Amino acid sequence: MENVHMLESALAGDLLTSDAGMTHLVTLADQFGGRAAGSSDEAEAGAYIVETLLTLAGSPPLVRQFRYAGWQRGDAELAVVAPVERALPSIGLPGSPAADLEAALLSIGRGEQEDVDALAADIPGKIVLCAAEGPRPNGQPPSHRRVKYLRAAGLGAVGFLYAGQNPGMLAVTGGLAGTGAAPIPGFGVSLEIGALLERLLARGAVTLKLRAEHGHESVTSSNVAVDIPGREEETILIGAHYDGHDIAQAATDNGSGTAVLLELVRALAPWRGRMQRSVRCCFWGSEEAGLLGSWHYARTAGAALDPVVWVLNLDSVVNGPPGRLRLRVWPPDAQDTVAPALNTRSLPVDVVGGLTSDSDHFPFAATGIPVIAAGAAGPGSGLVGRGWGHTIADTVDKVDPVALAFAAATAGRVLVRLSESTPAPSRLSDQALEAALDAAGRLAASRRWQELQFG
Ligand SMILES: [Zn+2]
Structure with missing residues (x-):
């Protein structure tokens, strides 16, 4: 436990002084465009992530493909x-x-x-x-x-x-x-x-x-995952979707989260075997088509999910005050468990409750795993909702490189605290899960898996 502060400060310092996140974001946006779900752009971005992880993590990532009837504009x-x-x-x-x-x-x-x-x-x-x-x-x-x-x-x-x-x-x-x-x-x-x-x-x-x-045809998408083992088997699963929309560059949503997660892999790789909990970094495909990658993983990973105590999701992490993240923690008991570790004055986070069904934390919440949905603490420039996200204006110039590095540092610090200094929250199942999803207004959305058709 005594190395928690050392680990957190080393990681934050590394992430704050690195330009690599912006390089990844520019590559994702300019090389592969909007990376629309199921498109060849998305596939090429997935291949770039695999290649990058091979270099950063030193071990081959796990790639899991899935097929579905994809939309053609x-x-x-x-x-x-x-x-x-x-x-x-x-x-x-x-x-x-x-x-x-x-x-x-x-x-x-x-x-x-x-x-x-x-x-x-x-x-x-x-x-x-x-x-x-x-x-x-x-x-x-x-x-x-x-x-x-x-x-x-x-x-x-x-x-x-x-x-x-x-x-x-x-x-x-x-x-x-x-x-x-x-x-x-x-x-x-x-x-x-x-x-x-x-x-x-x-x-x-x-x-x-x-x-x-418009029409539909069978398409392939992929989830890409890499493990950074800790001293224990208990695992924090941290994810970001790398797909976007065909109308823009999908820079804030979610080139930003993808770039931050690639940065976390780079910065955490030297700490392999030294953190308490293990960390699994997942890059989801086809989120914008209906959380398809994360639904597929949450429902087919089986025993691979057993050690997962938290799911931390990174989506659209830059269009607020630089480095400040809103952490939406669910279920309420898990929020009580984690709040003391996250409520310190120097950590720029707003810890709030509730559950949304609009990003890749949700399929895990629907199976009862405690989740933290991390996003920018409100869009800047007086914008509402997703801000530039989901419009033709979601372009690289909207991303402040300083805000991206700060977001990576905040995410890294949160990850260290989840790994080192919080008790594992309990999972929900059966009636307690159903009641908690209902109380959050997300019971119908949690049954969505049953309508999805893969293959
Ligand atoms: Zn998104």
């Missing part, structure tokens, strides 16, 4: 046909099926249950307009895009428009299905186009026309 058009005629800048949402239809528009506000309850009778046959991420007045966690989409489709909507919440004509993207086609066509539009449609609706009936030629 085709031409898509969205237009108002009444009361005016105008083409609308938009993008097809991944997973959207092909379509060619004309229908009346209906705004469903934020698309939460309380919003659609009041409109249930009006939704059948309509193209619905729904606001992307934003706070919910009742304090409940906001629903994931896919939940809003399936809610509207289940009530008979024939099309789904998802409007961004940050200015700049930034049409927002995000997957609708996991494997295979989603039920109704979906389009991302910008805040400004959403506002235009709301203004037209305030005047009277609005008719839209939409056409999409």
Whole structure:
């Protein structure tokens, strides 16, 4: 135990003074582009990670491939046909099926249950307009895009428009299905186009026309994992998804988390056998298609998950105050267990509770393993939700190299404390797990694995 501070300060110093993270991020973004789930860009980025890990860790990483029906973007058009005629800048949402239809528009506000309850009778046959991420007045966690989409489709909507919440004509993207086609066509539009449609609706009936030629074909994606053994078998699993969206460079989401994790492997490699708990570093594929890599791993790793006491997930770690991470810890007992070790004045973290289903910690939470979802402590520049993430503006220039190095240092320090100075939190199972998922509003999302089809 006496070497905890030495280990933490050595690791933080190393990570703070290294430029390698930014080199990885620039390579990921500029060499392989958006690294869309299931694409050849994603596969090439995976090969780059394998090659890098071979050099950094000195042992070959474990690569686990999986196949699924992946989405292929085709031409898509969205237009108002009444009361005016105008083409609308938009993008097809991944997973959207092909379509060619004309229908009346209906705004469903934020698309939460309380919003659609009041409109249930009006939704059948309509193209619905729904606001992307934003706070919910009742304090409940906001629903994931896919939940809003399936809610509207289940009530008979024939099309789904998802409007961004940050200015700049930034049409927002995000997957609708996991494997295979989603039920109704979906389009991302910008805040400004959403506002235009709301203004037209305030005047009277609005008719839209939409056409999409997307398709699906069988694709391969991979998870890449490398172990850094500690003195004990108990393991911290730390992960980041390396895929992104085809419309941009996927720099903050999640080139940043991937680069930080590669940096952690480099800095931890010399500490092999010296940390208390072991560390398994996992690079997930196809997160943006519906957490496919992490679901696949969580449900097929079997006994390899037995020693895992914590899952720490790194997603979009740079667009807040430099180095400051929000750590969302679940379940509540695990938060109580870890909070004393993380609440020290020099560690720039905000420890909060709750459980989200929007990144790769979730499949592990759904199996009862305590999770910590780490992300930047709020987007900077007054942006809401994912900030630049999931838009065409998620580019390398948004990433401050200092913030990236600081984020790596914070993540490394958190990892040391999880390894050295916290008791193992208990896992949940059976009824206690179901009750905890229900209390977090994530019970339905936890059953999503049953709908995914691999092979
Ligand atoms: Zn992400």
